[in-house]
Amino acid sequence: MNVLLLGAGMQGRAALHDLVRSEAVTRVVAADRDLDALRAHVNARGYGARVACAAFDAADEGSVHRLVAGGHDVVIDLLPAPFVGAVATAAVDHGVHLVNTFYVTPELRALAARAEARSVTLLPELGLDPGIDLVLLGDAVRRFDEVTGIVCYGAGLPEPAAADNPLRYKISWNFEGVLRSYHRPGRLVRDGVVVEFGDTDQFRPAFVHEIAIEGFGPLEAFANGDALQYVRLLGLDESKLTKAGRYALRYPGHSAFWRVVATLGLLDDGTVEVDGVRVDRRRFLARALEPRLQYGDDERDVVILRVEADGVRDGVMRHVVHQVIDRRDLETGLTAMSRTVGYAASIGAQMIGSGLIGKRGLLSPVTDVPYAPFADALAARGIETTTTDLPVNRTG
Numbered sequence: 001m002n003v004l005l006l007g008a009g010m011q012g013r014a015a016l017h018d019l020v021r022s023e024a025v026t027r028v029v030a031a032d033r034d035l036d037a038l039r040a041h042v043n044a045r046g047y048g049a050r051v052a053c054a055a056f057d058a059a060d061e062g063s064v065h066r067l068v069a070g071g072h073d074v075v076i077d078l079l080p081a082p083f084v085g086a087v088a089t090a091a092v093d094h095g096v097h098l099v100n101t102f103y104v105t106p107e108l109r110a111l112a113a114r115a116e117a118r119s120v121t122l123l124p125e126l127g128l129d130p131g132i133d134l135v136l137l138g139d140a141v142r143r144f145d146e147v148t149g150i151v152c153y154g155a156g157l158p159e160p161a162a163a164d165n166p167l168r169y170k171i172s173w174n175f176e177g178v179l180r181s182y183h184r185p186g187r188l189v190r191d192g193v194v195v196e197f198g199d200t201d202q203f204r205p206a207f208v209h210e211i212a213i214e215g216f217g218p219l220e221a222f223a224n225g226d227a228l229q230y231v232r233l234l235g236l237d238e239s240k241l242t243k244a245g246r247y248a249l250r251y252p253g254h255s256a257f258w259r260v261v262a263t264l265g266l267l268d269d270g271t272v273e274v275d276g277v278r279v280d281r282r283r284f285l286a287r288a289l290e291p292r293l294q295y296g297d298d299e300r301d302v303v304i305l306r307v308e309a310d311g312v313r314d315g316v317m318r319h320v321v322h323q324v325i326d327r328r329d330l331e332t333g334l335t336a337m338s339r340t341v342g343y344a345a346s347i348g349a350q351m352i353g354s355g356l357i358g359k360r361g362l363l364s365p366v367t368d369v370p371y372a373p374f375a376d377a378l379a380a381r382g383i384e385t386t387t388t389d390l391p392v393n394r395t396g
Contacts, residue, residue, distance in 0.1 A: 001025055001353035004067060004096070006058070006087060007078035008032035010173070011101070011127070013041060014334050014342025015076055018381065020047050024350055031056045031067055058083045061090070069094045074349040076100070078342070084108065084124075092120050099348045101127030101341055108362060116361030123363045126348040127341040128303065129154045131365060132378070134233065136307040136322040136385070139371035141234050143320055143389065144311030148242050149189075150230065153211065153221055155249035155304040156337050159327060160216065162299035168251040171293045172301040172337035175286045181224060181248070182258055183267035183282075188227045189244035197223060200267075203259035211249070213304060215325075221247035222255050233366050242310075249304055261285075295335070300328035303336040310392070317392040326383045340383060347377045 003019055005012060008030055019025045028051045032038045035055035042051050056063040058079050068075055068090040077087045077100040084100060085107030091098040092115045104124050115122050125131055133152055141147050157163070158170045171178070185199045188207075197207055207223035227246040231238050238244065261267060266285055271278040295301060305324040310317070326336040334342075348369065351357040359368055375385045 001073040001350070002027045002071060003029070003349055003353070004070065004072040004075040005030045005078070006032075006056075006064075006067070006075060007080075008034075008038045008041065009078065010335065010338040011341040011345070012078040014338040015078060015346045016042075016047075016051065016342075017045070017332060017334065018343050018346040019349075020045075020050055022346075022350060024354055026050075027052070029054055029067070029070065029072065033057060058086075061086050065090045065093065068096055072096050073353045074099065076345050076349050078345065088122060091115075091122070092118055095120055097121040097123075097349075097352045099123045099126055099345050099352065101125070101131060101345055103130055104362070104364075112362035119360050121352050121357065121360050121363060123348050123352065123357070123365070123368070126365050126369065127344050128305065128337070131344045132324060132340060133305055133307060134230075134365040135369050135371055135374050136305070136324075137230065137234060137309070138366040138369075140307055140309035140320045140322055141236065141311070144309065144313050144318070146240070147234075147236055147309060147311040148240065148317075149244065149308075149310040150227075150234065150236070150241070151243065151245045151247070151308045152227075152230065153247045153249050153304065153306040153308075154224075155219070155302070157250060157302055157304075158295065159300045159302050162295065162301075163251055165292060167254065167257065167293070169254065169293060170295050170299075170301065171290060172295070172335050175290055175293070176282055179267055179282045179286055183262060183269075184225060186223055186225045186227070186246070188223055188246070189231075189238060189241050192242050194228070194238065200262045203255040203262060205255075208255045209247075210252075211306075213249070213306070213325075216302075216304075218252060219249045219304075220252055220255050221249055224248040233364065295328075297333075298330065300330065301335045301337060302327050303340050305340075319388075319390055319392050321386075321388045323386050324378070324383060329382075339381070343378065343381050343383065347374060351377075 019028045031054040039053050074097040084105050092111050156172045183199050187196050202223045210218045211221050225246050227244045271280050303326045307322045309320045328335045
C-alpha cells in the first residue's frame with residue numbers, strides 16, 4: 001500500500017519509522033512545512049527510496065489537495081488540529097482513506113455520508129488518548145452483559161529516575177496543551193450521581209485520589225475532562241452506571257501545586273498587560289517553564305494507560321482491567337508518547353490498507369477497530385497490553 005503522511009513532528013516521525021518497517025507498505029510520501037529538516041531526518045535514518053519527501057503549506061488547501069490526489073491508499077493526518085477539516089475534505093474528494101488522532105469534529109460528521117457514498121474510510125481518534133484507550137474500552141465493555149462502571153487513567157510522565165525537578169514532571173507533548181487540560185470543566189459519575197466540576201476544580205481533593213501502579217508506587221489521579229463523552233461513545237446508559245471517570249496520573253504533590261496555580265488565575269483564558277504589552281497567561285507560563293522541564297538524551301518518558309470496567313457477565317459481577325505501559329526507546333530516540341500516538345495511527349492506516357478494517361464512512365476506534373489484532377500489532381512493536389478479568393469478591 002502507498003501511504004501519505006502529513007506532518008513530521010514527534011508523532012509523525014514515530015509513524016514514519018513504523019511505516020518504513022512494515023512489509024505491507026511499499027511507499028511513503030512524507031510531507032512537512034520544513035522540507036530540509038524532513039530530508040535530513042530521512043537521510044539520517046537511512047530510509048532510502050521507500051520515502052519521498054514533500055514540502056507543503058497546510059494552510060493552502062490547494063497544496064493539500066494536490067498531495068492527497070497523488071495516488072495514495074491512505075493518508076495519516078498528524079498536522080495541528082485546525083487542519084482536520086481541510087485534510088478530511090481532500091481525502092473524501094479524492095477517494096483516499098484517512099486516519100487522524102483528533103476527536104471527531106463537526107467537519108468530519110458533515111463528511112460522513114459523502115465518505116460512505118464514495119467508499120472512503122474516515123478513522124479519527126486513533127492515537128493514544130483518544131485512540132488506544134478507546135479500543136481498550138470498547139473491548140472491556142463488550143465483555144459484559146451489563147456495564148455498571150468505567151474508569152480510564154492516562155499518564156505521560158518521566159520514569160522515576162528522571163523525575164528530578166520540583167514538579168517531578170517533564171514535557172513529552174505540547175505543554176500549552178497540557179496547561180489547557182489543567183483548566184477545563186468536566187463531569188464524572190460517583191455513586192450513581194453525575195457530578196460536575198468547574199474549570200479550576202479538578203485539582204481539589206474531592207476530585208483527586210491515589211492509585212498504585214507497579215513500578216511507580218502510588219500516583220495521584222485527578223479528574224480530567226468529561227467522562228460522559230466516553231459513556232456516549234460506548235453506547236452506555238449513564239443512569240445505570242455507579243461510576244464513570246476520566247483521570248490523569250502524576251506523581252504525588254502535582255495536584256496541590258497546580259491547584260494553587262489555577263486558583264490564582266494563572267491558567268485562565270485571555271491576556272494581561274505587562275509594560276504595555278498584552279501577554280497570554282498560559283503561553284507565558286509554558287515558555288517560562290519549558291526549558292526546565294526537558295528530557296535529557298538518556299532519560300525516558302513513560303506512558304501509562306489503564307482502563308477499568310465493572311459489570312455483570314453470566315449473572316456474575318466482574319472487574320476487567322486493560323493496562324499499557326510504554327517507555328522511550330533510547331536506541332531510536334522515540335519517546336513513549338510519540339510511539340503510542342504515531343504507532344497507533346500507523347497501525348490503523350495499515351489495517352485499512354490491508355482490508356482488515358473494511359467498513360466505510362465515519363468510524364470509531366470503540367466499535368470499528370478490532371481489539372485482538374490491534375493489541376497484537378502494538379505488542380509486535382514492544383507495546384504490551386496486560387489484562388485481568390476476574391470475578392468480584394462481594395465479601396471482600
